Amino acid sequence: MPQQPPVRSSSTPPARPDASMSLLTNVMDHSLDDGYAEAAARKQAAGADGMPRTLRAKLGLAAGLVLAALVVTVGAAQARVAAPVVAKEREELIDRIDRETAAADALESDVDKLRDDVSARQREALKQSGGGDQTNLVGILSGATEVRGPGVKLVVNDAKESAVGGDSDPRGTSGFSDTGRVRDRDMQRVVNGLWESGAEAVSINGQRLTALSAIRAAGDAILVDNRPLVPPYTVLAVGDGKQLSTRFQNSADGLYLHALQENFGIRTSISVEDEVRLPAAPSVIVRTAEPITESAQPRTEKGTS
Template identity: 40%
Template sequence: MTLLTEMMERPLDPAYAAEAERRVARGLSPTPPPRPLRIAAILLVLALVITIAALALRQPRAVIAEQKADLISRIEERQQAGDAQRARAATLNQEIATARGQLLAAQDLQTLNSELAAAELGTGAIAVSGPGVVITLDDSAQAAGSGAAGDPRAAGDVDQGRVQARDLAIVANGLWQAGAEAVSINGHRLTSLSAIRFAGDALIVDFRPLTRPYVVSAIGEKGQLHTRFVGTDAGSYAQGLADNYGVRYSVDDHDQLTLPADPSMDVRVARVPGAGPSAAATSGAAPTTATNTPAATTTATTTKEAVSP
């Protein structure tokens, strides 16, 4: 108890009081004056430490930005190289088709040549021209932020004003339902193997990213394709996107459109007409069968075939 009482009554060590008395006896103040140089040195050290820490934190961001810019540059170079290869493939396919047509004509096989042309049109192996419609979809003026995978209209944290993969798939299928003979999105021809997907912030068709605005072109009966599409569920859906979410949407008729061929089309199965499956010669890939009827798709994939005029 004596120790506790001493601590409560005299919390300061007696040595401090004795030192203060000695300073007063020498004519000095009880406490030593502040030392500006020491304080300045301490502040300088603190400022130096803070500066070094700030630079250490900012440097990785600069490195990341540089790496990101380099990656974007490499991606763009790869895409340009891929586009050049696709263009060359399309040119070679056209030359092959021309040579094949001349050979068939020389052999007086006009019927077979016509059937082949119709099959190529239906599968997207050749470019097509004719009247049609162009549907343009674009994000709303207020759209911001990034989307998410899955159903874009079901998640509350997703910007509803952005065009999603599901929207493009529904519009494409609506055009097939309305009687379109060929469809493309931003110049990418849709075939029975095409897929519309949503990956992070990007919409992709056949593993090719799309840029805004999203232009869906379709060739079909003049004056009828537009009216039939507007009357489908897909037309009502597209109009609902514009009315409810501010998505920019328009449908325009065109007297002449040209849709490119799909350069990635490859022959996987060959069979002599009238021969059974045993006569088929395959390249090792699983056979695929093309029909003339468009099929419905999921929110991420569109599956269809064009019909011959």
């Protein structure tokens, strides 16, 4: 008798009643797209709590404005508190400057009075000794006394367009970045030319020149006895006006100044004046002095044996 194959029992669950409606079942089980769930999970992990980006930006901007307003308000309050202190310090500084300026003016006035007193005493003493005229001449030539009389007025000024130059360079160099500016060497030649032409006394912008005066440069500024001058440079010279003017313009230094005018546009003008006034030089100092007597005899030393 043939054997029958064993009958296997199946534990397969019974089919669902809606198995034939799988599409509708999928729609019901997954009503939202999986992307929405992923986006919500990312926002929750980042701590955004689902807040829109524009709203977060507005809130950040508002917070920044509030902070800036707070800083400005605190700064204004501090400035308002410090303003009286700063104003008081400024007033005190201005008062101190005014006091020091007044003190300097008073000292300068005292110096002028003492200088005039010394000059008067010197003239009186020299009159008694018979040397008054010679001393007055020495004072004029040395710049120790004020001078007034006929002379010339020479004005030297920078060119209007100081960068414009000619084909030649009367200064003998080409290293000047601005050839239309008046240089210290130019004023040196002008002053030396006036002395050579017969000037008895010379001043530049009210600064009296003496045998010890120096005309130098400090950058673009011209210094006369360490005092800065600004253009235009007004040179006053006492002497025979017409003769002094003619001699200077025909001299080598006068022709040099004319060349500067032609080549670089430096402005110059010279005029004959009936009277010019030159102040005394403030830097004249008597370094050595010896009394002069009619019976002065050379000194001899007694030897010992």
